[in-house]
Amino acid sequence: MYIDWKPDRSSNQSLHQQIVDWMQQHIIRGDWPVGTRLPSQRILADTFDVNRSTIISAIDELIADGLLETKAGSGTFVSNNTWNVLISTKRLDWKNYVQSGIHEPNLTTIQDINHYETDPHMIRLGTGELSPSLLPTHLIEATFHTTSFKTLSLGYSEPKGDKRLRQYICDYLQTKGITTSISSIMIVSGGLQALQLIAVGLLQKGSMILHESPSYINSVHPFQSAGMHLVGLPNQGQERIPEQIKRIHKKQKASLFYTIPTFNNPTNTTWTHEERLELLSICQQEQIPIIEDDVYSDLWFDQEPPRSLKSLDTEGLVLYIGSMSKTLSPGLRIGWINGPVTVIDRLADIKMQTDYGSSALSQHLVAEWLASGQYAQHVAWLRHKLRERRDFTLSLLNQHFKGIAEWDVPQGGFYIWLKLNKPIVNRYLFQQAIKENILINPGFIYEPQNNSHLRVSYSYASKEQLAYGIETLAKIIQK
Known part of the structure; x- marks a missing residue:
């Protein structure tokens, strides 16, 4: 439970009474259903910027009114007594809906x-993410002041995204050794949306997803919420990941392998060229698609990292995810997927069912930066x-x-x-x-x-x- 309210110190009403009234409103309106657990007294005091004694007094009053109850060792909860149930008569039980939703909640x-x-x-x-001091805010502002908007449509873009931006992404990927076409690229609202689209657009419920462990996808739930089964493969140990993939796939067919092979999140490890070739070889033999999440590879310090898996892929095995969130601005919400045309067509259709395309302004700006050379600088x-x-x-x-x-x-x-x-x-x-x-x-x-x-x-x-x-x-x- 997160609270973004504070009592008004300029009010003629006491802080104690403001807190009592505010809590009472949330309970009676049904915002806090029966059984809702309140934050601790210390957290409430810090949140409301009042003394703990004020919180204790307010809670005691609400307990006396039958709206709250305490459970030894567990905390304070919205009460389930008769008076509170009467207040809540004919009110929808949103708590039941919240707990029944198919999307997995985040870890606490x-x-x-x-x-x-x-x-x-x-x-x-x-x-x-980047510090505000590392974001090119003024340069982005200048781009919007100097660029021509004649070529910019403020309507919905086509399903795969702005064609001009996709062409510049093709040119950008060519510098990474990836040869592709605009029909094989789709613009997404960041790398996480790419994973979500793949989960619901290409996989069946119950599919087994292999990934190196520890992994970023354990901290988000694009596959878990779609009913997938995740299996982590330790990236350190006697058995290399390609060997683990082959062994596990023999017992139960894996649907895909997810990896951040360059400057991994969270470990910052980078696969060698030989390791990448071995992974591709095993996945080609076993016909296991690979999702290559390549959002950090531009951020090398002294030596460029090995070539991407996608640039080494000759079988159309790799779905390649890129993003501007880690280099230009997370707020632009611009990323892309590169893969076989049939796959991109399928994902684009689903994206149009969910958000009708990424921001036209953001797509225009990224295209300008790629075209002018500002992004490289x-x-x-x-x-x-x-x-x-x-x-x-x-x-x-x-x-x-x-x-x-x-x-x-x-x-x-x-x-x-x-x-x-x-x-x-x-x-x-x-x-x-x-x-x-x-x-x-x-x-x-x-x-x-x-x-x-x-x-x-x-x-x-x-x-x-x-x-x-x-x-x-x-x-x-x-x-």
């Missing part, structure tokens, strides 16, 4: 992360800035985490996969960090039972925030 920790990321006072040590500048941030973050880790954790030096991307010497990464550590206004991304949101890792991002927090956050987090862990 993911919901908390999504909530706290909107708090400007929170130091976001794990956030997987921006990415070169961005790589330099991210390298500086990586080096600064590594210096902080060497200063504060030596002896309590291990890590590899990233060669690109956003992340450092921090492995603590003791498995103490749990919900309690997450909550203790929140108390210090530090938001972390724990390993268990990417891999169940992973209590040893943290995803540390150097792409978002400022240097001052990184310095304070990493030092404070080290102190929390050492306690």
Whole structure:
């Protein structure tokens, strides 16, 4: 339960009474159905910016009125007594609908992360997006001022997206060794929508999805909510991933393999050229399609990464996902899928049933940046800035985490996969960090039972925030 209301301190009504009235309205209106659990008294006091005694007084009054009840060791809940049931007579039970929805809810920790990321006072040590200081806001504004809108249609775009943008994406992919045509490209609203379209458009309920573990798709639910069965393959161990794929596929047919082979999220590992060829060979033998999520590959620091799986694919096996969210702006919501025409036609049809196409303005802007060379210039500048941030973050880790954790030096991307010497990464550590206004991304949101890792991002927090956050987090862990 997230609350974005505060009592009005300029009101003639007491803070206590405002809180009582506000809570009462939510219960009587049915916003908080019977059985709804309230946040703790401490959280309510912090949220409303009042003393805890004010919260206790308000809750006691609502308990006396029969609207709330406490359960020892469990907290405070909307009451199920006769008076409250009478109030709720003939009111729809939305709680039942919410619990019956087919889309899987996020993990509680993911919901908390999504909530706290909107708090400007929170130091976001794990956030997987660019800092506002790294976004080319003024240049984007200048593009809209100087570009001609004669070629821009503000109506719905065609099912696969703006034709001009798709042509420039073809040219851009050619620089990566991927030869394709505009009919094989579809514009999507970010990489996550691409995964959702694939899940509902190409797969049957109960399909087995293989992926390297830990994995980003454990922290979102595009396949799980479509009724798919996910199987994680450890990317470290005696048995290599291609061998695991072959062994598992013999027992039960896999529907596809999902991977971020370049600057993986969250581990930042990168597959070698030989590993990519071996993966393609196995998947070709077993006829297992591959989803290559390639949203970080432009962000290399000292040496370009190996060629993408798609550029090595001669059998039409790979569905290739790209995005501008990690390089240009997440708010533009522009990404793409490249694959066989029959597949792209199918996915485009489903996209038109859901949103009638991505933003015309965003598509126009990205096309302008690709056509003018501004995108290439921006990415070169961005790589330099991210390298500086990586080096600064590594210096902080060497200063504060030596002896309590291990890590590899990233060669690109956003992340450092921090492995603590003791498995103490749990919900309690997450909550203790929140108390210090530090938001972390724990390993268990990417891999169940992973209590040893943290995803540390150097792409978002400022240097001052990184310095304070990493030092404070080290102190929390050492306690």
